Amino acid sequence: MKLTIQRLTSLSAQDLIDLAKIWPEQTESDWQNCLKPDRALFAAVFNERILGAVKIRLNGTHAELSDLLVREVTRRRGVGLYLMEDAQVQLPQINSWEMKAEPEKVLDAFMRACRFVREGNVWKK
DSSP states (O other): OOOOEEOOOOHHHHHHHHHHHHHTTTOOOHHGGSSTTTEEEEEETTTEEEEEEEEEEEEEEEEEEEEEEGGGGGGTSSSSHHHHHHHHHHOOTEEEEEEEEEOOOHHHHHHHHHEEETTTTTTEO
């Protein structure tokens, strides 16, 4: 099967299991909050399993990314890059992207690969 990027509009029992592996410190209500009209939850899905996800807060033509994470066993295979690129394609109305993050070597390299630029503790595109 092919890796696909899906904007989740509801959460199945399997989605909840997979999201708990990505974000073990979060709860179902944290993820349900991302299904509201001013938010989005995008997932990288392979064989009907979520391998990575990102939360997005939408405000007109601006979007703020948070909690971008790919399951550790799947990292360094392009899943995160594909997730970021396709989420942007699926939200064509957004022309301003940002993600707050403290400097961290691996994340910094990843965000540069996604063509984001650091301004203080915020990555922008």
